[in-house]
Amino acid sequence: MLNKMIKFLDLKRINEQYAEEVIEAIIKVVNSGWYILGEEVRKFEEEFAEYCGVKHCIGVGNGLDALRLIIKAYKELGVFNEGDEIIVPANTYIASILAISDNNLKPVLVEPDEDTYLINPEEIEKNITENTKAIMVVHLYGQVCEMEKIWSIAEKYDLKVIEDCAQAHGAIYKGKKTGNLGDAAGFSFFPSKNLGALGDGGAVTTNDDMLADVVKHLRNYGSVKKYIHDYKGVNSRLDEMQAAVLRIKLRYLDKEIRKRREVARFYIKGIKNTLIKLPLYKDMDPLYYDRHVWHLFVIRTERRDDLQKYLAENGIETLIHYPIPPHKQKAYKELNYLKLPVTEKLSKEILSIPIYPYMLPDEIEKVIETLNSFN
Ligand SMILES: *Cc1c(COP(=O)(O)O)cnc(C)c1O
Numbered sequence: 001m002l003n004k005m006i007k008f009l010d011l012k013r014i015n016e017q018y019a020e021e022v023i024e025a026i027i028k029v030v031n032s033g034w035y036i037l038g039e040e041v042r043k044f045e046e047e048f049a050e051y052c053g054v055k056h057c058i059g060v061g062n063g064l065d066a067l068r069l070i071i072k073a074y075k076e077l078g079v080f081n082e083g084d085e086i087i088v089p090a091n092t093y094i095a096s097i098l099a100i101s102d103n104n105l106k107p108v109l110v111e112p113d114e115d116t117y118l119i120n121p122e123e124i125e126k127n128i129t130e131n132t133k134a135i136m137v138v139h140l141y142g143q144v145c146e147m148e149k150i151w152s153i154a155e156k157y158d159l160k161v162i163e164d165c166a167q168a169h170g171a172i173y174k175g176k177k178t179g180n181l182g183d184a185a186g187f188s189f190f191p192s193k194n195l196g197a198l199g200d201g202g203a204v205t206t207n208d209d210m211l212a213d214v215v216k217h218l219r220n221y222g223s224v225k226k227y228i229h230d231y232k233g234v235n236s237r238l239d240e241m242q243a244a245v246l247r248i249k250l251r252y253l254d255k256e257i258r259k260r261r262e263v264a265r266f267y268i269k270g271i272k273n274t275l276i277k278l279p280l281y282k283d284m285d286p287l288y289y290d291r292h293v294w295h296l297f298v299i300r301t302e303r304r305d306d307l308q309k310y311l312a313e314n315g316i317e318t319l320i321h322y323p324i325p326p327h328k329q330k331a332y333k334e335l336n337y338l339k340l341p342v343t344e345k346l347s348k349e350i351l352s353i354p355i356y357p358y359m360l361p362d363e364i365e366k367v368i369e370t371l372n373s374f375n
Contacts, residue, residue, distance in 0.1 A: 006363050008317040008354050009192055014256075017358065018248055022198075025244040032240070037220065040243040045203070047250060048187075051170075052179035054205045056212035059238025060219045063166040063188020066202040067099030067136070069236065070162055070184045073214035074134075076231055079160065080105060084133040086162070089119040090343040092138045094326045096164045099186070100136070101332075108132070109327055109335065111342040115280040117141065117298065117350075121149035128153075134160040139168030139178055141279070141321070142194065142260075142295035147173050147181050162186070165205075167295040169195040170257050179205035189238075189246055194260070194295050195253050197242040259357035260294040263364055267297055267353070270368035275375070276301050296321055297355040299371075304349050307374055311353070314370045319352045 015022065029040060041059045049057035060066050074080040082104040088096050090109035100107040110123040117140055124135055135154060137145040154161045161182030168178045169187060179185040189201035204215050214231065217224055222233030238246075268278055277300040281292055298321065301307050311318050325343045327335040353367055 004315070006316045006354055006366060008319050008352070009356050010358075011191055011196070013358050014196075014356060015198070018252060021248045022245050025248055026241060029240045029244050035240045036237055038240050040240040040247065041238050044238070044243040044247050044250075047247060048203060049205060051250060051253075052177045052185075052205050054180045054185075055207045055209070056205065058204045058212060058215045058219060059243060060202045060204060060215075061236035061238065062200040063164075063186055063190060063193075063202040064095040064099060065219070065234070065236040066186030066188065066204045067096065067162070067164060068102055069215050069218050069234070070186060070204055070206075070211070071099055071103040071105060072218055072234075073211050074160065075103060076214050076218070077210060080133050083131065085129060085131045086134045086136055087124055087127055087132060087159075088136040089138050089140070090325055090327060090338075090340045091117060091322075091346055092140065092164065092326070093166070093322060094329065094331070095166070095188075096136055096138050097326045097332070105133075106131070107335075109338060109340060109343075111340055112140075112346070114342055116143065117279075117346065118143060118145045119150075121146050121153060124150065125153055128157050128159075132157065132159060134162055136162045136164060137182065138164040138166075139171060141298050142168050142171060142293040143281075144168065144171045144173040144178060144181070144291045160184070166190075166193060168293055169193065170253050171293045172290040180207070183208060184211055189242065194257065194293055195246065195249055197249075198245050199239075199242055201238050201242040201246065202236075203238065256357040257293045259359075260355060261289060261292075263355050263359050264292070264294045264297055266364050267355075267368065270365075271299070271371050273372050273374060275303060276307075276371060294355055296352045298350050298352050300346070300349045301351070302349060304351050307371075308351055310374050311370060314366075316367055316370055317354065320347075320350060321352050323347060 045057040085106045097107045113120045163182040163185035165178045166188035184206040187203045189197040218233040222229040222231035327338045
């Protein structure tokens with residue numbers, strides 16, 4: 001057993017837990033003869049809205065489109081205009097930023113907090129101009145951003161708050177779930193996310209009736225009534241098959257989050273190597289455990305590449321989220337001039353170690369021992 005490679009994420013093992021139910025649900029869809037925008041999507045939207053505690057959920061094709069369609073809908077509503085600025089963390093997955101630039105708005109990249117890796121509220125305020133229209137927060141690695149501070153900045157400058165919840169399904173902040181902590185939120189159900197489909201999927205959540213209505217149109221060619229097109233929409237729909245799978249997996253989400261927290265707790269207690277900085281879980285108070293859903297467990301060391309090699313030699317697979325920040329990518333030549341020292345330093349020092357529900361005690365122990373023996 002212990003000679004076997006410890007995978008970064010074992011999706012097969014996770015999905016095996018409820019394979020029978022999932023297969024049954026898929027067969028039901030096959031036999032229904034209805035595959036796009038039917039009962040499964042409608043029910044999933046209802047159930048996920050209830051889970052998040054919001055009025056509306058609209059299923060879309062993927063997480064990028066969820067974010068893209070929120071911004072597009074705000075443009076349709078006259079809230080945003082081309083050229084407006086949206087503040088976004090610099091150390092995010094490129095999708096957060098693509099959703100902004102694809103709508104011809106300007107992403108304004110700001111530095112994260114050095115300890116939590118979450119967008120730094122002080123940096124947000126420094127970057128606000130008369131063109132700023134929104135703050136896009138990313139609950140990175142599964143931990144909710146400092147919303148209290150962000151809400152007060154948004155109120156002071158009259159900005160929308162858009163949540164990128166792709167890594168933080170089910171995280172709770174002061175009694176409210178992600179997806180209900182801003183004006184609108186985008187979720188991804190990419191297979192490796194904490195709530196993952198068996199293919200692509202995404203959703204928008206909001207309490208705003210008008211925004212929900214526009215997004216509902218936009219995802220389906222600008223139409224909710226066949227052949228009547230009120231907006232120039234796109235084709236980005238959650239499909240019946242994925243919705244049916246997600247309805248099953250949603251029932252296990254809270255249990256799986258608890259299992260992730262258990263792994264995280266073992267790591268935090270067990271990893272004792274002065275070369276390695278553990279994630280600073282800001283609220284170690286048990287009352288606040290629910291603020292982090294541990295999509296990723298990210299450690300930090302100046303000798304990251306050595307450590308990654310050492311772990312690989314010992315059969316432990318790791319990944320880097322993310323090795324090249326968006327502003328250093330060829331795709332964003334216009335941002336290559338930016339100097340974002342915190343983001344750049346982090347990208348060289350961070351390492352994501354295996355964390356997922358149903359990880360075995362032996363595997364967790366081996367990861368801890370291997371990290372402790374690195375010198
Ligand atoms: C995965 C992810 C996305 C994009 O989701 P897709 O479904 O792959 O389009 C957006 N933002 C963040 C932070 C993500 O991790």
